[in-house]
Amino acid sequence: MIEAQQLSKVFNDKKRGEVRAVDSVSFHCAPGEIYGLLGANGAGKTTTLRMLATIFKPTSGTANVAGFDVIRDSEKVRQHVGFLSTATALYGRLSAQEMVEYFGRLNGLEGETLRKSVDHLFEALDMDSYRDRRCEKLSTGMKQKVSIARIRGDTSR
Numbered sequence: 001m002i003e004a005q006q007l008s009k010v011f012n013d014k015k016r017g018e019v020r021a022v023d024s025v026s027f028h029c030a031p032g033e034i035y036g037l038l039g040a041n042g043a044g045k046t047t048t049l050r051m052l053a054t055i056f057k058p059t060s061g062t063a064n065v066a067g068f069d070v071i072r073d074s075e076k077v078r079q080h081v082g083f084l085s086t087a088t089a090l091y092g093r094l095s096a097q098e099m100v101e102y103f104g105r106l107n108g109l110e111g112e113t114l115r116k117s118v119d120h121l122f123e124a125l126d127m128d129s130y131r132d133r134r135c136e137k138l139s140t141g142m143k144q145k146v147s148i149a150r151i152r153g154d155t156s157r
Helices: 047-052 072-079 094-107 113-124 140-155
Strands: 004-011 017-028 059-063
Touching: 004 047, 017 047, 017 059, 047 059, 047 113, 094 113, 113 140
Parallel strands: none
Antiparallel strands: 004 017, 004 059
16 A cells, blocks of 8 residues: 655745646555656656655655655654666666676675576566666666666675
8 A cells, every 4th residue: 555645745946946746646556556646847856756665765744655644753664665767777888688797796606606596586577588788779668677686686695
């Protein structure tokens, strides 16, 4: 369940001053239902999702995810949600495999442990067919899978 009450986010921009990205949004999402946020570019959809995922702290209002307050219980909220933006931030010149291996190494995986983890992720996410393709040549969906594998590789130690 997700519940937001008068949720707002204000940013301070040096040039524009106060920018109200989200203004008093309230909604309730019941368990087992599927919802979508619709709106024009700049309407605050991504900012709202980032507040629910505890990436941004709300300026005002409250939000609960899975029964946990996004401010007081942010660690518990993060245990119940995942957030994957459309901006995958992949290094275009690396292959999908090189990308996942790189993040595995950054997070302490080496040798056989790294190889097994990468092989498992590529099989589980059905990515073997583009394992050696450069990230800049992948479709959006393929890039999302590489991004997921990169994140999963971070936590598979």
